[in-house]
Amino acid sequence: MWGEGILAGMRITVRNMMREPMTVNYPHVKLELPDRARWAVAAKYDAEGKPRCTACRACVRACPHHVLVLDSTRRKKGPKHIDRYTYEVGACMMCGLCVEACSFDAIEMSRTYELACLDRKELTRDLLRDVDAAAVEQTNSPKPKRPAGRKRKRSKTADE
Amino acid sequence: MSPRAAEHVEHTATGRMVFDVGSQHPSTHGLLRLAIETDGEEIVSAEACLGFLHRGIEKLGEHRRYHQLPTLMDRGDYLSGIHGELASALAVERLRGIEVPPKAHWLRSLLGEINRIASHMAWYGTFGRDAGVTSHFFYSMRDREALLDILEAVTGQRMTFNYVRPGGVIADLTVVAESKIRRFLRTFDAHLDEHQTFLGGNELLQKRLRGVGVIDRDSAMSLGLTGANLRASGVPYDVRRDRPYAAYSELEFGIPIGTTGDAMDRYLVRIEEMRQAARIVRQCIEGLPEGAVMAKLPKALRPREGETYACVESPRGELGxxxxxxxxxxxxxxxxxxxxxxxIAALEQMLPGTLLADAALLVGSVDIVPGEVER
Structure with a gap:
């Protein structure tokens, strides 16, 4: 019968009208983020409150959009000194490649998702500033030195 | 075609009128501008003007290392990020000769199908909006929300996942995600029936969709259409079956095809595709093998000189x-x-001769994402 489908649709509308709402009243109610949620990058600290970063720049190289900038000073003795480790949160796409690249567990994708700010300057954040980097622990045996006089060959087309 | 002169009205210009639909019209699903020439209510010609969403993804890709490519592909077709990532990962794997662990194959299929339903749900919601229906949009978002929750639990993001990488996937399913998938599957078939009754069963909508925007088999093939748009015209081409990738060679699924290639066929094909996708998800979750999810790879990928083409069946067709x-x-x-x-090329061909009121409906019926058109 013509019109049966329209009536069936109306029944569905009424049924849906009667059910519980499926939305939550943000910001009064907040949903729990899953464990793997990736939001703004944050620095991690050890038990003494010192940064775990060794200023190796693996994250800087891994970032596709160059949102991480790390300025450090090499010193004659001891670990490097981090002058500034900035993070452009406005340009970050939260892909997580920097955290995957970090071998020292020094940064994490935090769960801070309320990233709106009133001033665009706040979009550039200092992850670390003017601190000593962590020392690279020699847990692995040091790499064997190349024999002197032999240059390391690296052909451009070779597969690694 | 002669201009239709309004009767009883003198000194009224009755020439053709050219005007723009878009670029920010909600029915254009992104940023698409259609320059439409009308004669009264009838469309005489239509031209799609592109470039509003161009981000230079192809050029940017030349400056990205191979394992960074998925981050770009996520943002091409943003409704089905997994498929874009998968296409780029498959291409790199072929170039480099990487053996992917079986579990990664199955996870790729599983997440790909979940993403397909999520994408089709977005299409279903917006398509009805184009036709003037509102409430079903919220019902479709209810289901899409459940799917995005699953994707977020597995990949860490809701739309731009960066989950599929050359060599496998970054993470295994979690217990929470698996229970979420099972919970979703328990209700989905009933929900899909409800969607189909609500929109597809509506006689008024059927009347608007039947025989509108017909693309016949030959012109669909010559236009290079793929995906649901091609299958609605009666060509049973599906990359998942014809050039299997991931775990699709081990999975059972049907390929719905249409007969006439009109807007109604395209609608029905997509609805049936969701049902088949749910069937694949069910098989994947039951048959998921054990093992690693990522192949052992060096930090820097340097494939040998050469070229390759890899394609996947995205919700919109062959994404290569x-x-x-x-x-x-x-x-x-x-x-x-x-x-x-x-x-979009097909859209330019099917719009002339239809009524202006159907333009938005037809844009919705071909399911375009300007983000991937202009990349």
């Missing part, structure tokens, strides 16, 4: 990636075959 490698860490050329681009 053509990679030319020169032996360095970045591709020399990175091309992205976007199925929506061909759908």
């Amino acid at each position: 990636v053509h990679l030319v490698a020169d032996g360095s860490e970045t591709p020399r050329r990175f091309h992205y075959r976007a199925p929506s681009l061909f759908a």
Whole structure:
């Protein structure tokens, strides 16, 4: 019968009208983020409150959009000194490649998702500033030195 | 076609009128401008003007290392990020000769199908909006929300996942995600029936969709249409079956095809595709093998000189990636075959002769994502 489908649709509308709402009243109610949620990058600290970063720049190289900038000073003795480790949160796409690249567990994708700010300057954040980097622990045996006089060959087309 | 003169009205211009639909009209699903020439209510010609969403993804790809490519592909077709990532990962794996662990194959299929339903749900919601229906949009978002929750639990993000990488996937399913998938599957078939009754069963909508925007078999093939748009015209071409990738050779699923190639067929094909996708998800979750999810790879990928083309069946059709490698860490050329681009060509062909009120409906019926058209 013509019109049966329209009536069936109306029944569905009424049924849906009667059910519980499926939305939550943000910001009064907040949903729990899953464990793997990736939001703004944050620095991690050890038990003494010192940064775990060794200023190796693996994250800087891994970032596709160059949102991480790390300025450090090499010193004659001891670990490097981090002058500034900035993070452009406005340009970050939260892909997580920097955290995957970090071998020292020094940064994490935090769960801070309320990233709106009133001033665009706040979009550039200092992850670390003017601190000593962590020392690279020699847990692995040091790499064997190349024999002197032999240059390391690296052909451009070779597969690694 | 002669201009239709309004009767009883003198000195009234009755010439053709050209005007723009878009670029920010909600029915254009992104940023698409259609320059439409009308004669009264009837469309005489239509021209799609592109470029409002161009981000230079192909050029950017030439400056990205191979394992960074998925981050770009996520943002091409943003409704089905997994498929874009998968296409780029498959291309890199083919170039480099990487053996992917079986579990990663199955996870790729599983997440791909979940993403397909999520994408089709977005299409279903917006398509009805184009027809003037509102409430079903919220019902479709209810289901899409459940799917995005699953995707977020597995990948960490809701739309731009960066989950599928050359060599496998980054993470295994979690217990929470698996229970979420099972919970979703328990209710989905009933929900899909409800969607189909609500929109597809509506006689008024059927009347508007039947015989409108017909693309016949031959012109669909010559236009290069793929995906649901091609299958609605009666061509049973599906990359998942014809050039199997991931775990699709081990999975059972039907390929719905249409007969006439009108807007109603395209609608029905997509609805049935969701049902088949749920069937694949069910098989994947039951048959998921054990083992690693990522192959052991060096930190820097340097494939040998050469080129390759890899394609996947995205919700919009054959999404392909053509990679030319020169032996360095970045591709020399990175091309992205976007199925929506061909759908826009079909749209230009099907719009003339239809009524202006149907223009938005037809844009919705071919399911385009301007993000991947202009990349």
